[in-house]
Amino acid sequence: MATVLIVEDEAAIADTLVYALQAEGFNTRWSTLAGEALALLEREAFDLVILDVGLPDISGFEACKRLRRFSDVPVMFLTARNDEIDRVVGLEIGADDYVVKPFSPREVAARVKAILKRMSPREVLPKPAEGPFRLDSERVRIDYHGQPLSLTRLEFQLLQCLLGQPERVFSREQLLDALGVAADVGYERNIDSHIKSLRAKLRQIAPQAEPIQTHRGLGYSLKLE
Numbered sequence: 001m002a003t004v005l006i007v008e009d010e011a012a013i014a015d016t017l018v019y020a021l022q023a024e025g026f027n028t029r030w031s032t033l034a035g036e037a038l039a040l041l042e043r044e045a046f047d048l049v050i051l052d053v054g055l056p057d058i059s060g061f062e063a064c065k066r067l068r069r070f071s072d073v074p075v076m077f078l079t080a081r082n083d084e085i086d087r088v089v090g091l092e093i094g095a096d097d098y099v100v101k102p103f104s105p106r107e108v109a110a111r112v113k114a115i116l117k118r119m120s121p122r123e124v125l126p127k128p129a130e131g132p133f134r135l136d137s138e139r140v141r142i143d144y145h146g147q148p149l150s151l152t153r154l155e156f157q158l159l160q161c162l163l164g165q166p167e168r169v170f171s172r173e174q175l176l177d178a179l180g181v182a183a184d185v186g187y188e189r190n191i192d193s194h195i196k197s198l199r200a201k202l203r204q205i206a207p208q209a210e211p212i213q214t215h216r217g218l219g220y221s222l223k224l225e
């Protein structure tokens with residue numbers, strides 16, 4: 001059974017989340033302060049963190065940055081304002097999804113489920129990669145031409161998805177699905193940025209090869225040679 005850590009200073013909001021998540025069979029823990037939550041995350045394993053952006057001690061953004069120094073646990077942000085959303089959608093924060101207040105607790109629970117489904121090893125078990133790629137999903141690692149790629153989790157998931165079906169053209173929407181993030185305009189543009197940085201990392205190892213192909217108006221595919 002998965003355990004979700006809720007970091008939210010408003011008890012009424014936390015309560016509705018606890019209720020909705022427990023109704024879906026999740027264990028929950030609740031923390032009102034980012035500092036307290038980070039200490040907890042260092043000591044214990046959680047399957048997912050729901051993180052409010054507006055917390056009394058430090059912001060959810062700062063908390064997520066600190067969290068990413070030691071953990072890859074999926075993070076879903078709770079945001080209250082549009083200017084916060086822009087930052088959540090930004091690449092550097094390392095969030096997996098976000099919901100805007102006021103939200104439907106049931107929808108949050110459904111999204112939590114979707115993210116965890118994506119993360120579960122059984123679900124992401126791909127076909128063995130061929131060509132220059134070697135994928136080790138348990139160690140969350142992909143070697144390219146015998147060299148380990150240093151990937152963010154989203155880049156890893158993207159490449160893993162493309163590797164799962166070489167030559168198949170994935171639309172941006174399908175790639176978003178594979179990442180388990182909500183499809184909206186900001187995220188579609190983000191797919192392009194992730195692909196761009198992924199290509200740059202591949203090029204560092206093999207400057208001539210261009211394994212990720214762009215199909216104008218359609219999406220991306222992966223060529224194995």
Ligand code: CA
Nearest residue numbers: 009052054055
């Ligand atoms: Ca708050």
